[in-house]
Amino acid sequence: MAKQKVSIKQVADAAGVSIATVSNVFSGKKPVKSELANQVRMEAERLGYRVNRAASNLRSGESKIVPILVPDMSDPFFTSLIMEIEKQAHTDGFEIIVANTKDDVKVEHGRISALMSWQPAGMIVVPVSDDVPEQFYKLRNELPIVLVDRGTEIEGFDTIRVNNARAGAQSAEHLAQLGHRRLLIVASDLRLHGVRERCRGAVEQFEANGGSAEIVEVGPVPQQGAEHIGRWLDAHQIPTAIFAVTDMTTLAALTCLAERKLEVSKDVALVGFDDYPWMSARRTPITAVRQPIEKIAAAAWMKLKNGMSGKDNAAISRPLCCTMEIRASTLDAPDSSLSDGMAPKIPIKKLRQNIEPE
16 A cells, blocks of 8 residues: 655644745745754654645745756766756745657657646756757747757757867867877767767867878777777778767777777877866876866856746857867877778768768
8 A cells, every 4th residue: 555645734743833934944935943943844754744836836826846857867967967957946945857769760759748737937958969859849938948959040949058069179179289190080970070089079170181081880888889989990090089978988999999909198199078077187187178068067057047936048059169178098199000001991982071060
């Protein structure tokens, strides 16, 4: 038999206060003396009472709930983004609900429908694809929605993203200046505009410096990605440098190189994407493009907060700038006999056509 839920009246009786006092303790609508508030919370914890946030929102007509939807909770970029937004939300008295859409459009649709039952004040979403979820076109007049990390400027929606093309160009410029002329770009999913832009920026900049590049698309799962890279290496001359355009493809590249006993920096230079503590804790620290997570989160929350308060309703797109952390994985310059070696089998112009934005 299911355990009966503890009511607010039971908490009030146990604490010797009114139902209104218990409500004020948990809603914050009116101040309650700290000693009395602590007593209420202690009794609520003892009894196992949980606030029904959805019901509270409906009664008050004012929601303090903000859902955050991300495609993959196992990706450190998304978990870092959630943590930073949560700090902003907590400061402003909001609670967040996190939903993992599993990189699946159907799951995304179901999550959005379920979260709307909470009567949220607004929503921050990293869509599964560059396409805005269909429900949002109907919901955008009901609540503010901020899109992060996907797509380009989408009419009627606020989009917070980084300058991906510039990030790719920075990486290629750094490698070219070290003397590299053969570059392998490891992409996760070329259907995503941001990934295509990173590749485009890198290819154009590397070509401008007299180099040649190839792109291998490996998917978002590191082990599978390592296998894809391995098959590519079996069919091609080893590049002098690799640029991995996401954190997951950085792991894929490192896994593949380790399995083949190729040393980072000595055998192949490597530039990764996103910068986490493990990248600098390795025996050979990884040079990485760092996305401004704090700025992305702050921009997304500020825009959502303004929308929730009825301010600044004009849709915006904010391309933020990435930085590079130069470390030992790109310290060694290539041997001249290697850097002038065989050109890639796929011409650079064909690669450029494949990654041109739509």
